[in-house]
Amino acid sequence: MSSVSPSSLAFPLSHHHLAKSQPVNSLSLSTPVSSSSSSSPSSSSSSSSSSHSVSLLPVTISLFIKKNGTSPSLSSFNKFLFSVLNSEDPFSAELLFSSISNFNLxxxxxxxxxxIRFFCTTNRLDEAKNLLKAMVVSGLVxxxxxxxxxISELCKRGRIKHAIDVFKVMKRTGTEPTILIYNCLIxxxxxxxxxxxxxxxxxxxxxxxxxxDVYTFTGVIDGLCKVGRSDEAMEIFQEAARMGIRPTVVTYNALFNGYCREGRPLEGVVILRKMAETGRKPDFxxxxxxxxxxxxxxxxxVAISIYNEMVEIGFDVDERTMNTYVRKVCKxxxxxxxxxxEAKKMFKKIKDMGYVPSPYTYSTVIHALSVGGEVDAALENMYEMIGHGYHxxxxxxxxxxxxxxxxxxxxxxxxxxxxxxxxxIILDGSSYIPLITELNRQGRILDAGRLYASSLKQGMVGRWVPRVETLAEDDEVNGDLVVQEMQCASSGFSFGSILTTQMTTVSASINRSMCLEKIHALSRAPKASWLIGFLL
Structure with missing residues (x-):
C-alpha cells in the first residue's frame, strides 16, 4: 500500500487557516508560542475561528511534541487529532491534519x-467527497x-447525484451497504x-x-404522499403490514399529510381511528x-371534534393554529x-394565554357575533381591536x-x-343602507332623509334608494315639511327628504319632479361637515 500525505492529495483546504499560518516545522515547538508571535497584525482582523486556529495550534502542538518526542506514533497523532476535533477550536484540526508529514507520518x-466526518458536520461536503476519493485512490478503504x-448529508441537502456517486465508489471498494444507507438514498x-x-x-x-425496515417503507410512503399519490402510498403501507413490518407514528403522519394535501382529510381521520386499534398513539x-x-x-x-380530543389528551395548540381555528369556525x-x-371559547383562550389575536381573526369574530345577534360582544371586540392599534x-x-x-x-x-x-374611514353604500332602512322602519323619516342626502353628496347615488311607504300617513311629517328641510339643506344647515321608487302616496303640495330636482341639487352642493354634528 502506497504512503499518502495530505500535501500529495488533490484536496482543497478551503479554510484560510493555511494561508494565514506558518508551517508547523517552522514554529518554535519546544515552548508555547503566544498569539502575537504566531500571527501578524493583518491576520488579527480575520474571522474568530481563523485567529483561534493560528494562535492555539502551535501551543497544543508544542505540548504534544514535549510529551511524545519529535516523532510521535500515528496512533498518538490520531488520538491527538481526535481531541482537537472535540475541542472548542475544532478548526485547528484542519491545520494539524495538513501538517502530518512534518511528523514523518x-x-x-x-x-x-x-x-471526512469533520467536513460533513461543518457542511463542507465537496471537500469530504474529494478526501474520500483521494483516500480510495491511495489504496485505503x-x-x-x-x-x-x-451519503446521508448529501441526501439531506438534495444532492442525490453526488450521493449516488459516493454509493458507486462504495460498491467498488467492496463495502457492503447497510439498511441505513439504502434508507438515506430512498x-x-x-x-x-x-x-x-x-x-x-x-x-x-x-x-x-x-x-x-419500517424506515425504508416510510421514506417511500412519504415521497408518494408529497406528490399527491396517497392511494399508492396506502398500498405500500398495506404491503409493509403484510410483511410483518409495524408502521411508526411517522409513517401514519406521512399518510395524514398526504390525504390532507389532496383535500381528503376525512380519510385521514378514518386512519387515525384505525391507528388507535393497532396500539399506536397519535402524537401532536x-x-x-x-x-x-x-x-x-x-x-x-370534524375539526371541532379533533380539537377537543387534542385538549383532552393535553396537547397545546399553537397561536397560529388557534387563530386559524377561530376564523374557520366563525365563518x-x-x-x-x-x-x-366553540369559536368564542377558543377566542377567549387566545386572550387568556396572553396572545393578541390577529386583525383578521378579530374582524372574523366581530362579523360572526354581529350576524349571530351578539352585538354587544361585537362592539366590545371592535373597541378592543381599536385599542390594540389595529386599523x-x-x-x-x-x-x-x-x-x-x-x-x-x-x-x-x-x-x-x-x-x-x-x-x-371611507363610507360606502353598505354603511348607509342598513341605517336608512332601520330609520325608515322606526318612522324617523327626516333622519333617514338627512342620511340619504349625505350619501348623495358622497357620490353614492345608486340604483338602491330608501323605501318610505307611509310618509303621508305620519301626522308629524308632511310634504311641506320635507320640502322645507330640503331648502334648508341647500343653505348648509340640515338635510331632509325621502325619495323612493316605491313611493305611491305623497302630500298634494309636493310635486314628484320637484323632489327629484331638489334632491339632485343637494347632491351637487359643496360637501359640509354637518354629519358629524348630526351623529353626535
Whole structure:
C-alpha cells in the first residue's frame, strides 16, 4: 500500500487557516508560542475561528511534541487529532491534519475518516467527497460509517447525484451497504421528486428482506404522499403490514399529510381511528396535521371534534393554529349558529394565554357575533381591536352597523358611523343602507332623509334608494315639511327628504319632479361637515 500525505492529495483546504499560518516545522515547538508571535497584525482582523486556529495550534502542538518526542506514533497523532476535533477550536484540526508529514507520518484510514466526518458536520461536503476519493485512490478503504455519514448529508441537502456517486465508489471498494444507507438514498430520491426511482429501489430491496425496515417503507410512503399519490402510498403501507413490518407514528403522519394535501382529510381521520386499534398513539403532529387539513377543507364539525380530543389528551395548540381555528369556525357559524360558542371559547383562550389575536381573526369574530345577534360582544371586540392599534376595515365597521340595525339599535349604529368619520374611514353604500332602512322602519323619516342626502353628496347615488311607504300617513311629517328641510339643506344647515321608487302616496303640495330636482341639487352642493354634528 502506497504512503499518502495530505500535501500529495488533490484536496482543497478551503479554510484560510493555511494561508494565514506558518508551517508547523517552522514554529518554535519546544515552548508555547503566544498569539502575537504566531500571527501578524493583518491576520488579527480575520474571522474568530481563523485567529483561534493560528494562535492555539502551535501551543497544543508544542505540548504534544514535549510529551511524545519529535516523532510521535500515528496512533498518538490520531488520538491527538481526535481531541482537537472535540475541542472548542475544532478548526485547528484542519491545520494539524495538513501538517502530518512534518511528523514523518502518513494518514491511515482512521485519520481520513475523522476528517471526512469533520467536513460533513461543518457542511463542507465537496471537500469530504474529494478526501474520500483521494483516500480510495491511495489504496485505503473508508469505513462504512464514513460512507454512511457522507451519503446521508448529501441526501439531506438534495444532492442525490453526488450521493449516488459516493454509493458507486462504495460498491467498488467492496463495502457492503447497510439498511441505513439504502434508507438515506430512498429519502434523498423522494426529496428531489424522483419517486419512481425510490419505488424501484424499494421493489429491488424487498427481494432481500434484511435490507428493508419500517424506515425504508416510510421514506417511500412519504415521497408518494408529497406528490399527491396517497392511494399508492396506502398500498405500500398495506404491503409493509403484510410483511410483518409495524408502521411508526411517522409513517401514519406521512399518510395524514398526504390525504390532507389532496383535500381528503376525512380519510385521514378514518386512519387515525384505525391507528388507535393497532396500539399506536397519535402524537401532536398527527392531530395538528389533521386539524389543519380539516380546517383548510372546511370540515368544521370534524375539526371541532379533533380539537377537543387534542385538549383532552393535553396537547397545546399553537397561536397560529388557534387563530386559524377561530376564523374557520366563525365563518362556518354563519350557516350554523350552534358552532359559534366553540369559536368564542377558543377566542377567549387566545386572550387568556396572553396572545393578541390577529386583525383578521378579530374582524372574523366581530362579523360572526354581529350576524349571530351578539352585538354587544361585537362592539366590545371592535373597541378592543381599536385599542390594540389595529386599523379596522370599512367592512368590519359595516358589519357592526348592520348587526346593530338588525337589533333596532340605530342610534348605536349612528355612533359607529360617527367613529368611522372621525377615523377617516371611507363610507360606502353598505354603511348607509342598513341605517336608512332601520330609520325608515322606526318612522324617523327626516333622519333617514338627512342620511340619504349625505350619501348623495358622497357620490353614492345608486340604483338602491330608501323605501318610505307611509310618509303621508305620519301626522308629524308632511310634504311641506320635507320640502322645507330640503331648502334648508341647500343653505348648509340640515338635510331632509325621502325619495323612493316605491313611493305611491305623497302630500298634494309636493310635486314628484320637484323632489327629484331638489334632491339632485343637494347632491351637487359643496360637501359640509354637518354629519358629524348630526351623529353626535
Amino acid at each position: 502518513s494518514p491511515n484510514s482512521q485519520t481520513f475518516c475523522m476528517m 473508508p469505513t462504512v460509517n464514513s460512507f454512511t455519514i457522507l 429519502s434523498g430520491l423522494c426529496l428531489v421528486g424522483r419517486v419512481e426511482e425510490a419505488c424501484a429501489l424499494l421493489m429491488k430491496l424487498k427481494e432481500k428482506p434484511e435490507f428493508v 403532529v398527527s392531530y395538528s396535521t389533521l386539524l389543519h387539513g380539516l380546517l383548510k377543507w372546511n370540515q368544521i364539525t 362556518y357559524s354563519l350557516s350554523d349558529e350552534s358552532v359559534l360558542v 379596522l376595515r370599512t367592512l368590519t365597521y359595516n358589519t357592526v352597523i348592520r348587526g346593530l340595525c338588525n337589533n333596532g339599535r340605530v342610534d348605536d349604529a349612528l355612533s359607529v358611523m360617527n367613529l368611522m368619520i372621525r377615523s377617516r
